[in-house]
Amino acid sequence: MESKITLKCWKPTPATIWQGREDTEEGTAGYRWHQQVQCLSKPDWPTQGTVLLGFVCEEGVRRNQGRVGAAGGPEAIRKALANLPWHDEIIAHTEMVNIQDQTIQAGTHTLSKAAIWDGGDVICAEEDRLLQADLTQAQQTLADAITGIFQEGAKPMVLGGGHEVSFGSFLGLAQWALCQPQLPRIGILNVDPHFDIRKPGSNGPSSGTPFYQVAQWSEAHKWPFHYGCLGISRWSNTQALFQRADQWQIQYRFDTQLSEGQLPETLSWIDAFVAEIDWLYLTIDMDVFPAALVPGVSAPAAMGVHPWVVEHIISHLRQHYSHKLMLADVAELNPTYDRDQISAKVAARLVANLLQ
Numbered sequence: 097m098e099s100k101i102t103l104k105c106w107k108p109t110p111a112t113i114w115q116g117r118e119d120t121e122e123g124t125a126g127y128r129w130h131q132q133v134q135c136l137s138k139p140d141w142p143t144q145g146t147v148l149l150g151f152v153c154e155e156g157v158r159r160n161q162g163r164v165g166a167a168g169g170p171e172a173i174r175k176a177l178a179n180l181p182w183h184d185e186i187i188a189h190t191e192m193v194n195i196q197d198q199t200i201q202a203g204t205h206t207l208s209k210a211a212i213w214d215g216g217d218v219i220c221a222e223e224d225r226l227l228q229a230d231l232t233q234a235q236q237t238l239a240d241a242i243t244g245i246f247q248e249g250a251k252p253m254v255l256g257g258g259h260e261v262s263f264g265s266f267l268g269l270a271q272w273a274l275c276q277p278q279l280p281r282i283g284i285l286n287v288d289p290h291f292d293i294r295k296p297g298s299n300g301p302s303s304g305t306p307f308y309q310v311a312q313w314s315e316a317h318k319w320p321f322h323y324g325c326l327g328i329s330r331w332s333n334t335q336a337l338f339q340r341a342d343q344w345q346i347q348y349r350f351d352t353q354l355s356e357g358q359l360p361e362t363l364s365w366i367d368a369f370v371a372e373i374d375w376l377y378l379t380i381d382m383d384v385f386p387a388a389l390v391p392g393v394s395a396p397a398a399m400g401v402h403p404w405v406v407e408h409i410i411s412h413l414r415q416h417y418s419h420k421l422m423l424a425d426v427a428e429l430n431p432t433y434d435r436d437q438i439s440a441k442v443a444a445r446l447v448a449n450l451l452q
């Protein structure tokens with residue numbers, strides 16, 4: 097089934113992005129991601145596996161007075177992913193086609209979990225950047241793509257884009273929740289020094305407002321607002337934001353509580369958060385990491401959380417809550433300010449750790 101997304105806002109990924117080293121002497125055991133990921137030429141979603149979906153958008157960052165460049169995030173993440181070693185079962189390309197065409201009989205293969213498709217990009221068109229409607233339209237297109245992927249039986253993994261990606265990601269999962277016989281409780285876990293609960297200003301929603309928008313949407317739909325933040329910096333949020341976080345009973349841990357030594361407490365905090373929900377949406381803002389390690393972001397953090405800690409969090413979620421972890425995205429990678437692709441490589445590792 098072709099999903100009803102606005103094709104004006106969607107582009108397939110050129111297969112040429114998926115390039116890298118080839119260790120031919122090792123056979124398939126030497127494969128990397130570029131030898132396994134298959135690009136979809138149309139938004140005609142597969143019935144299994146994971147679909148990488150880019151959100152080519154920095155309009156929210158611009159409106160939030162940030163350094164633009166995050167629209168280049170999805171391409172930079174794909175290029176960094178391309179050369180990573182593949183750590184799952186190998187699927188022959190003909191089998192990928194067959195999986196998509198559903199011509200393989202059920203039970204004749206065990207490879208469906210390993211399939212990773214490149215589902216192209218949702219675009220916030222450059223020529224229309226000054227129009228609020230287009231950010232909203234891009235977020236809605238992303239949401240519809242996500243819902244369509246779930247409907248077909250696959251899972252989306254979203255590559256941002258500014259953190260305005262999160263309103264689209266949430267909406268996509270929420271639309272899928274509304275299709276369920278019993279409404280699941282959705283929780284959002286944001287790994288970020290910022291709450292991103294600013295009130296939209298006169299220029300509309302931005303990268304600083306996504307969870308304010310989620311809170312409003314939830315209130316309008318009489319849904320509870322389960323929102324937790326890991327890595328909040330005292331020095332990256334004003335009193336107004338802390339007051340709103342308290343008023344909305346947002347649960348959070350500070351960056352100063354996220355050292356490796358404090359992992360047991362952090363993982364217990366996560367256990368308590370996840371116990372209250374049925375579906376988890378994980379969003380990782382790349383500006384949570386120290387700028388010295390991850391310089392390629394819109395708003396760099398002076399100190400931040402070490403990537404090891406975030407990798408531990410991902411392993412914990414995968415090990416204990418893979419049945420609840422429905423959706424993840426990575427936001428705010430800005431290749432314009434990157435150095436030797438190191439930020440893109442950190443983002444790619446996070447994505448790879450979430451999937452393999």
Ligand SMILES: N=CN[C@@H](CCC(=O)O)C(=O)O
Nearest residue numbers: 160162259290292303304395
């Ligand atoms: N996505 C969020 N961005 C931060 C930006 C902070 C800054 O520019 O320093 C925020 O709105 O709080």
Ligand SMILES: [Mn+2]
Nearest residue numbers: 259288292381
């Ligand atoms: Mn953010």
Ligand SMILES: [Mn+2]
Nearest residue numbers: 288290381383
């Ligand atoms: Mn942030």
